[in-house]
Amino acid sequence: MMEIVTRRWLRMEMGMVGGVCFFLLAFILAVPGFAPAQEKYPTKPINLFVGYGAGGSTTLCARALADAASKILGQPIVVVNKPGGSSAVAMSLLKTEKPDGYTIGVLPSGAVLSQHMRKVPYDSAQDFTPIMQYAAYTVGLVVRSESPWKTLKEFIDYAKANPGRIRYATAGAGTQQHLVMEQLAIHEKIKWTLIPFDGGVPALMALMGGHVEGLAQTSEWKTHVASGRLRLLALFGEKRMIDFPNVPTLLELGYKITNPSVLAIIGPKGLPPQIVDTLHRAFKKAMDDPDYNKLSDVNDQPRIYRDPTDLEKYLVEMNGEIETLIRNLGLRKE
Helix, strand or coil, rough: HHHHHHHHHHHHHHHHHHHHHHHHHHHHHCCCCCCCCCCCCCCCEEEECCCCCCHHHHHHHEEEEEEHHHHHHCCCCEECCCCHHHHHHHHHHHHHHHHHHHCCEEEEEEHHHHHHHHHCCCCCCCCCEEEEEECCCCCCEEEEEECCCCCHHHHHHHHHHHCCEEEEEECCCHHHHHHHHHHHHHHHCCCCCEEECCCHHHHHHHHCCCCCEEEEEEEEHHHHHHHHHEEEEEECCCCCCCCCCCCCCCCCCCCCCCCCCCEEEEEEEECCCHHHHHHHHHHHCCCCCCCHHHHHHHCCCCCEECHHHHHHHHHHHHHHHHHHHHHHHHCCCC
């Protein structure tokens, strides 16, 4: 009998001890400063893949932004150039990196366009973790100053009245500027002719030499517009240019068309939410850095901000529009 009582007493004691331990643990976790500390991030340098050369505008602006973010994070962000395939090489490598926040990358428009032009081992809307959009490229339509067209409407009216007579140059078929010009042609039911070149500079020279009537291109034309040799009719982006504040965007002219342009910070798929939040807050604050602002203005990369959620949505929409256009134009190379 005594043995049974003893066993019951021990069970009661153990139960009481367990209860006390449970409530003590709950109390400790509830008290600020007693919760188990999460692993600090970052604790070492972060690599930032950029898919263009070291001296280009994409790298220069990305490095300025990364330097500003480094000061906020307390760790260096090292720009690692991985040129090739309009950033397709960099994106392919980034996709295979460990999602620990120590390797991230810049997603530019070229990498998005590449996946629809040819087979690449990534999907920019599905295979990465969006962190933040910080800018876009400036693209516009220019003509020679001695041409009769003072506005985009006059240019389009001429194209309507003279099917096939307008030749426009770009830095290649399937570029963002080419897609915008074809969207305009579809919208206005006009026909004009693309003359593709291997780069923006030769395309610019073709316009200045009178070999084409128009040039749809990134801002290689800026100094010539400023000098009066060329006339800027319209911009294809979401914002007007600081240098030419009187030139409207297509959106302002009533077209629901923008160039499919993006410059964004992304990471490998599966990046933990707390790391995404840390990086997002640092890069967002870095957008206010004076050195970065100066470089982005000089290189005509208007600052356009989208948070992780908005960027994810934008990339899905952007890919859908590009895929449709590329397919309809028959530009995909298998």
